[in-house]
Amino acid sequence: MPHPMPLAVSDLNTALNDANWDALVIVGESFDHTLPTELIEKINEIKAADNRVGNTLLTFITDVVAQKRVVLAPTGPLNRYFDDSRRYYDAAKNAASTLLAMGSTKPLLVVLDNDDIKFQNATLVSYLGFGQAFWEPLEAREALGDSIEPVAMVGVVGNNFDAAEAAAIANGQYVARDLCGxxxxxxxxxxxxxxxxxxxxxxxxxxxxxxxxxxxxxxxxxxxxxxxxxxxxxxxxxxxxxxxxxxxxxxxxxxxxxxxxxxxxxxxxxxxxxxxxxxxxxxxxxxxxxxxxxxxxxxxxxxxxxxxxxxxxxxxxxxxxxxxxxxxxxxxxxxxxxxxxxxxxxxxxxxxxxxxxxxxxxxxxxxxxxxxxxxxxxxxxxxxxxxxxxxxxxxxxxxxxxxxxxxxxxxxxxxxxxxxxxxxxxxxxxxxxxxxxxxxxxxxxxxxxxxxxxxxxxxxxxxxxxxxxxxxxxxxxxxxxxxxxxxxxxxxxxxxxxxxxxxxxxxxxxxx
CATH class of the missing domain: 3.40.630.10 (Zn peptidases)
Structure with a gap:
């Protein structure tokens, strides 16, 4: 536990060239900054033909990154007074459900942070959203095997991320879900x-x-x-x-x-x-x-x-x-x-x-x-x-x-x-x-x-x-x-x- 275990990855470019990760999830308000130029250009190319880019969860295949499978998970607007960190949590949780449908077992999570202090834990929150989506009930695991939770590890790229703290919180949440559910x-x-x-x-x-x-x-x-x-x-x-x-x-x-x-x-x-x-x-x-x-x-x-x-x-x-x-x-x-x-x-x-x-x-x-x-x-x-x-x-x-x-x-x-x-x-x-x-x-x-x-x-x-x-x-x-x-x-x-x-x-x- 937890599922998945987080592995903090410090260098974005190195991570995007690592084929050990089998799918890439990008969580952010928009996808026109922070990312490598070649990837931004690919996203903009798709955006020119598909208005869903930046407005709803979207997947595509590309050779620009080693993972090939890419999930864009927009948070929606973050500038309003009532927007809070759940924008990241919900976006990541929805993306995680898509990963399961894809058959991904070792995803790379990239979180494009917002400078507003209220989103200071955006990377942690996104990772915890993954955990919520991947959890399956204890009785289901006992009946069907642990394979129904196929993701054992996720790479995490983002600011202000303490992998040990994240794992501890996710472990605690996993226990709480087991006992409650x-x-x-x-x-x-x-x-x-x-x-x-x-x-x-x-x-x-x-x-x-x-x-x-x-x-x-x-x-x-x-x-x-x-x-x-x-x-x-x-x-x-x-x-x-x-x-x-x-x-x-x-x-x-x-x-x-x-x-x-x-x-x-x-x-x-x-x-x-x-x-x-x-x-x-x-x-x-x-x-x-x-x-x-x-x-x-x-x-x-x-x-x-x-x-x-x-x-x-x-x-x-x-x-x-x-x-x-x-x-x-x-x-x-x-x-x-x-x-x-x-x-x-x-x-x-x-x-x-x-x-x-x-x-x-x-x-x-x-x-x-x-x-x-x-x-x-x-x-x-x-x-x-x-x-x-x-x-x-x-x-x-x-x-x-x-x-x-x-x-x-x-x-x-x-x-x-x-x-x-x-x-x-x-x-x-x-x-x-x-x-x-x-x-x-x-x-x-x-x-x-x-x-x-x-x-x-x-x-x-x-x-x-x-x-x-x-x-x-x-x-x-x-x-x-x-x-x-x-x-x-x-x-x-x-x-x-x-x-x-x-x-x-x-x-x-x-x-x-």
Missing amino acids: TEPERMAAPRFAEYCQQQFEGTNVSVSVVDDMKTLETEYPLLWAVARASIQVERHQPRVIRLEYVPNGNIEQTLMLVGKGIVYDTGGADLKTGGHMAGMSRDKGGAAAVAGFMKAVSELAPVGIKVVAEIAAVRNSIGAEAFVADEIITGHSGVRVRIGNTDAEGRLVMADLLSRLREEALDEINPSLFTVATLTGHAARAFGPYTALVENGVARANNLGNKMVEQGDLVADPCETSLSRREDYDFVRPRTKADDLLSSNNGPSATTARGHQFPMAFLSIVSGLDKHDLDSDQPLPYVHIDIAGSGVDGGDWQHGKPSAAPVSALVKTFIG
Whole structure:
């Protein structure tokens, strides 16, 4: 992994004369500069007879370059204020699909950079677009063989390209796609844990798995409630997976992440109906992204940064043991939670893990906490394909969300921030003295006002983080990351390829 591995090629002319590469892809806004004169003349000759040159993806054959097969992948305009690095990502991804149809197995990628600083990572982004196009689901590789991913290496020519960093991010994205995009039996909770153990075996990331049912019941009561109906089926039993990277030398910063790993979501007693259950094997996208981020961290081995990730891998099943609305369950923090809707299970499985990490964070150096989840339809409705970030007061004061927005735009992994407001905390307030907190309302989040913002308030209170905000002697920054709109291509949760959001945004923001 990843597919394909990048090989940085420093000299363009040498690369174009190297017949070891079997196809040439050129990504850029136009094709009248940077390239050798003979190649530009050939492109202009074709352009004189074909208006598609520079306007749409185009292929041709020529003896001007050793690769002979050429794919021109125009980005479209780059001069408008709303143009961002996804222009390069999309162009490269489309070109990669054409390469597969051609039968290319060793392409050369040439990226014609734009001088605008917002396209500074154009070469990296184009390479990552290749990775998205070439990935095939884990079950497909296991059934048909690795040959269905025929491209093992790509030569890369372009500015500001660090091949090691690119490979690490692509490896992380590959892991995230595997975990998110795999069907519910192949990636049931125990097998999710096994995949993580295999990925990090012999690396600088330690893996521990809580698989004892009594421990899960007593130490993770809210997670256990969601898992209750799955316990009787051994292959569906829940797991808590901990991944930890500790750098050599002094620690200057600690990142602590919780990932929602609902390996299948029936909705529980509030059963999903009308076809809405299809695609719910991807409700583990947040956990998948967290594991993918840890894969990138492992390969980059950052100095001075400790990273701890915990994953709640749970199946939300329906059955006689299923938890139901109106139950009151006391979480790890001691907060009594009244269940509003069993289909709002993701926040529950993360709650106890976040509470435990909150306790740990008090003894860590410069900690920041995150939850990553495919949590609400409202995030997709509000922001479309953008990752939603909801910060507590400390995170906002530290500008964490805006940093992720800035870096995400530079690596085609865009995010948008939402303010946490008093209405969000009012929404989850207790209605009686019997409980301390309401998990949700009983309507769809997509049609609920502030449907993606109020879950952050719930998670803050249920984990005890509300006691560590700006007015605390021990403030802890916390960002809730909702990828319900960004987690798959085209918003198609049943068939779209997992996007691996927000792996690259997290890496570029916090790892360097």
